[in-house]
Amino acid sequence: MSKLIELKGISKSYDGEKVLEGINLYIRDKEFITLLGPSGCGKTTTLRIIGGFETADEGQLYFDGAEISDVPAYKRPINTVFQKYALFPHLNVYENIAFPLRLKKTPEAEIRERVTEMLKMVALSGFENKSVSTLSGGQQQRVAIARALISHPRVLLLDEPLGALDLKLRKDMQNELKSIQKAIGITFIYVTHDQEEALSMSDTIVVMADGEIQQIGTPTDIYNEPKNAFVADFIGESNIIDGVMLEDRKVRLEGHTFDCLDEGFGRGEPVDVVIRPEDVDVVKPEAGMLTGQVTAVTFKGVHYEIIVDIGGFKWMIQSTDYVAPEATIGLYIEPDAIHVMKKSKYSGKFGDYSSFSDELDQLSDADAAEEF
Amino acid sequence: MKKKSLMRSIAAAPHIFWAVLFIVLPLIIVGVYAFTDAEGNFSLANIAALTDYVPIFWLSLELSVIATAVCLVIGYPLAYIIAKSSPRAQKIFIMLLMLPMWTNLLIRTYSIMAILDDGGFLNTLLNTSFHIVGTKGAVIFGMVYDFLPYMVLPIYTCVSKIDKHMWEAASDLGCSPVKTMLKVIFPLSMSGIISGVTMVLVPSISTFYISQKLGGGTFELIGDTIERQFVTGALNVGAAISLVMMVLILISITVMNRFSEGDEGGIIV
Secondary structure, X not given: OOEEEEEEEEEEEEOOEEEEEEEEEEEEOOOEEEEEOOOOOOHHHHHHHHHOOOOOOEEEEEEOOEEOOOOOHHHOOEEEEOOOOOOOOOOEHHHHHHHHHHHOOOOHHHHHHHHHHHHHHOOOOOOOOOEHHHOOHHHHHHHHHHHHHOOOOOEEEEEOOOOOOOHHHHHHHHHHHHHHHHHHOOEEEEEEOOHHHHHHHOOEEEXXXXXXXXXXXXXXXXXXXXXXXXXXXXXXXXXXXXXXEEEOOEEEEOOEEEEOOOOOOOOOEEEEEEEOHHHEEEEOHHHOOEEEXXXXXXXXXXXXXXXXXXXXXXXXXXXXXXXXXXXXEEEEEOHHHEEEEEOOOOOOXXXXXXXXXXXXXXXXXXXXXXXX | OHHHHHHXXXXXXXXXXXXXXXXXXXXXXXXXXHOEOOOOOEOOHHHHHHHHHHHHHHHHHHHHHHHHHHHHHHHXXXXXXXXXXXXXXXXXXXXXXXXXXXXXXXXXXXXXXXXXXXXXXXXXXXXXXXXXXXXXXXXXXXXXXXXXXXXXXXXXXXXXXXXXXXXXXXXXXXXXXXXXXXXXXXXXXXXXXXXXXXXXXXXXXXXXXXXXXXXXXXOOOHHHHHHHHHHOOOHHHHHHHHHHHHHHHHHHHHHHHHHOOOOOOOOOO
16 A cells, blocks of 8 residues: 655644644555544644645645645545534535535536435435434434545545544444445544544554654554553553563563563663553462552443552552452463553653542543533 | 413513504504595505605615615625634724714714715815715715615624634535635525625615715605605605505515525524
8 A cells, every 4th residue: 555645744833832743644545544642632733734724834745745735625635524514504415415516517417326326325315305404413424424525535534523423323433434434445534532433443543642643553553562651541541560671571560570572672771561451360469470459349341440559559450350349469460461661751640540530531531522 | 380471471561562552553553544545534545646656766776776785795795804803803893893883873974975065075175076965876875884884794793603614614625715605605694695685775775864965955765755745744645655665675575584594593674
């Protein structure tokens, strides 16, 4: 797959505040790429620069080898599904979808054929003459997708398109979007703050924070081999512990030396160690590599979520076996469950569950959703 | 529930009383006068006499339509520019637009006359001797000057309510800036345009003061005619002309409302 879009050294500030700092990224033809990050990380600005709604202060944007930094949005073969859909309220469903074709003076018969085909693809046949304001959020979403795809763009940009939908509908639309992308075979660039959405839909994920790209990789790479504490914490749950690399494949943390698979660090180099909650086995205290006291147990359906205090640092462990609060347990960790990362500016900021609460998590999620 | 509706009737009573006394009753009186003669007997003579005023009516329509068109051509871009400027600039613009409306219409019209008159301010200042007061142009100018804010404000309100993503969506789908205006923004501001047109056309067509002063007494509009009837005591004919004007305006507003059907808002009659 060849490079379709390339961003070189893109920077952008608003009122003197940097929102993007030296973004370098290329996007391959026909891939489903997701820009993932918390609100204010610059993902939407990056998308808007690609769409042509913003211009970068520095850097260049290339499309298919040609620079398009100064090409206006209406001349780019890139279409967008806006967060709030931005359907035209003065046109009905049919005319909204036909809009790009009418601009190009496409013959009436061809318009009818293509709109009908599009409506079928987004499962809205029979909705032709409805006013867009009478549609539900999910239906408006589909109209927006059909309108964006009808002129056969090379790239579709999607700005948090599922943000306004309820959970059930969101799951359905995730599958639908993915199958549409496969069926028509074009590049999708998707923006979201929902890591689960990113993991389940994308070929490539670009994790962003503070206007910079933190990591680019496949969903499994990003999950299994996070580059720094921010990525490890943002994607899934992680215990991130201070450690010291003794030599290749040997790391010391919490007073115990563990075998691991990581190499290439300096002897005695301080590192961040990621251990996923589901990779820790709960054993009897005498059989454990580490021992700790259980401070909280929450039943989550599939598993129990157990918070364990190990030398003052709170770990999260997911186990299908129940353990009683206040109990002392042992932890057993396989070498391949340990992932060692270099220290970064995010070290020490994430990965401790001492102040963890589900409620807080949800609150901050709601805040993030509000901002858009 | 019953108590609530009783409270509601009590609260509504003054308004209903007001509406009946000053809106419904006068309308009935106009209707009665239009269909009676000086002695109070039923008569269609007043309505029949209206044929004499057809040319005046056409002239009024001509001038007010031109004035409305000029207001629209000036007002739309102005309203658009205001709606698209910074919140601070918007406040200043709107203030400037409203400021002249704080001055009485009669005084404003008098001032224009003083400025444009043959021996007026402008002619003295420029040392010229153009003649404009007493022409149709002066009357149209007066109408535009007096009623422009009524065109700008509803369009401004309408344009500023359009979702900013509409511009981006249009551009995204292939509209050049000109096409964006024609295909998306203009249709979306239609309810504001119709409100503006109504609010300028209706007072323009029935004005008498502007035409008397700026027309310099050389011609008469339908508003002048109505005024003259009442001043000279021909109440029945005056009432008949008023009634027909009201019906015509009502019809045209209904037609315009139909035109903008489906658009939210519509216009307040």
